[in-house]
Amino acid sequence: MNKTVDAGKTLLIDGPASINFTSGYAEILGAPVKAPARIVVRDAKRVPIEVKKKAEFNVMLGEGAGAEEVEGSTIPQSWKSAAEKLLTTEEKPLTVMVIGKVDSGKSGFCTFLANMALRRKMKVAIVDGDLGQSDVGPPCSIGFGRITKPIKDLFDVSAENIYFTGVTTPSGVMDKIIDGLMRMKNEAREQTNADFLIVNTDGWVEDEEAVAYKLRLIEQINPNIVVGIQQQDELVPILNNVKIEKISIDTPAVVKQRDREKRKILRELGYKKYLKDAKVLAFPLNWIRIQGVPLGAGAPPRKQQMAKIQELLGLTPLHCEETANAILLVLGAMQWIHRDRIKAIEENLGKKVQVMREGDEEGLLVSLHDADEHFLGIGILHGIDYRRKTMKVFTPVKGKVAAVNVGQIKLDKSCKELGINPITTTI
Ligand SMILES: Nc1ncnc2c1ncn2[C@@H]1O[C@H](COP(=O)(O)OP(=O)(O)OP(=O)(O)O)[C@@H](O)[C@H]1O
Ligand SMILES: [Mg+2]
Known part of the structure; x- marks a missing residue:
């Protein structure tokens, strides 16, 4: 389908879709896009193409996809003022933490903010603390990376290191997530030397436990400023108790809501991306350190x-x-x-x-690490052979594996999530 869109309008594309941008000039969340270009929109994602100079597109829509033209920009004014304020702050380096419920626009705002910071020639890095809907690194992980050129999607940022959590929500494992986020933030600081560090967070904000968790997280991460994205006043219990500087901004009116099933689909795409070209590898149990399950922690009884x-x-x-x-x-x-x-x-x-x-471990998501604890990749545990004393893992990792960290999410062969499954039981 061919579409001509006038300057001042936004073309909203719901994926899966592929667009040939044949003429004109546009911006996606602050990233400039010049024709000719190809724009790919993933399933369950919405991309706002803000047309700055009359543009022509050839739009190919997949199943369930859509294209809609709206007047003006879909970037709320509050996003622009917040970016302006953050980017003109004297303090350097600056750490900005973004909070908001699921589908509030966190990833979109982080993308926009990063693009705005790049325009001011800042050194930008992001720590992605959203586990369930990770953009940087595979699902169930906290990754960080540098942003050196304008990005249309945080998904395009390549991770420099990753902390594997093995879960999709912090509920029940809060200490571990705080520890992981702290580590990635400190590493990001040291390694990237960024003067503008954006920390994205998970969307668990609304119940009492979530409020207490987010307040603890903010205290530990200790950003210079917290940006809360809200539709109504769902962040008030958090923002009212935050001791540091905070800014409240709006959820875009056109944000795309995704149900649980869609979120699962997005994660499954994430697992697949990180398991591409995987093969089954066998590791002798006494060669590797196993984390996440008590296996290998003890010695055979006398x-x-x-x-x-x-x-x-x-x-x-x-x-x-x-x-x-x-x-x-x-x-x-x-x-x-x-x-x-x-x-x-x-x-x-x-x-x-x-x-x-025996066998309960089959299908569990794992991460593989080298001797320095550096993340090498993810895998699916195929099984542990206690007689041969080996562990089989389906993974694309090629480097020297020194540790395997076993998570709690179980996947089937096509990366469909089967549920949460801690494999040890204490009776
Ligand atoms: N300003 C905007 N204009 C149009 N669409 C937007 C805008 N901001 C975000 N979106 C779209 O709305 C959807 C939800 O936004 P986003 O992914 O930023 O939210 P989120 O809070 O990060 O969600 P999650 O909790 O799933 O990580 C996405 O598909 C995104 O592309
Ligand atoms: Mg997000």
Whole structure:
């Protein structure tokens, strides 16, 4: 479909779509786009093409996609004034933290702000603390990267390092997420030397626990300014209690809402992108450090202790490890034990017992790291062979793997999320 759009109007494209921009001049969230150019819009995403000089487009729409022309700019005035204020602040380096609920326009505002900062020749970097809808790095991670040229989408920023969280929301694992975000922020500061650092956050803001979490996060990250994007007054409980400088801006009227299913689709695209060209690799268990599950943390129990465990259990577990205060039992697929037997071990040996079952790990999302803890990539755990003492991971990683961090999200072979699954149970 051919479209001619006059200067002063915005063409809103809902993906999946591919656009041939044949003549004219436009901007996408502050990034200049000159014809001829090709613009690809991912599924479940909306891209506002703000036409500055009469433009012609050839629009190819995929299933469920759409194109709509609206008057004027879809960038709220409050975004422009906030950017102006932030970019004329004397303080340097400046850290700006962006908060807002899901679909409030966080990623869009971060993109716009980065483009505005580039216009002022600033050194810009972003830390993407949104786990569920990560733009920088794979889903379930916190990544950071430099922004050296105008961007139409934060997704185009390549990550310099990534902290893998293995979950899609901070609920229940808040300390870990705060720790990860702090690490990435500090690394971003040191490595990029940016004078303008943007920190994006997850969209969990509305219940009491979320408010307390966001306030803690703000206190720890300690940005110079917090920007809250809100539609009504959903951020008031947070913003009213923030001790540092804050700015409240509006959610664009045309923001595209995405339901849970669409968010899952977006994440699945993310997993696929980071698993491209993956192969199954086998790692000997004693060559790698395993994180996220207690496996490998202990040593095999001594003979006498093992005999005691076998007696109390009434069977020989497939695998058993012991630390100073815990015992890990891995049961074979056909082994069953009553909880009373676990209790008996805990009482007799005075240690907490954790149980894993052979095969339960299959499909869990993992991250792979080198000896310096540097993120190498993600993978899907194919399985642990306790007899051969190997771990099989489906991953595109080629470097030397020293550690595998096991997450809680389970994926099927086509990267569809099957749910959250912590694989150890404490009885
Ligand atoms: N100013 C704008 N004009 C038009 N569309 C916009 C604008 N800002 C954002 N959008 C679109 O609206 C959708 C939601 O915005 P965005 O992704 O920025 O929100 P978010 O708060 O980051 O959401 P999430 O919680 O899913 O990460 C996106 O498809 C985005 O491209
Ligand atoms: Mg976002």
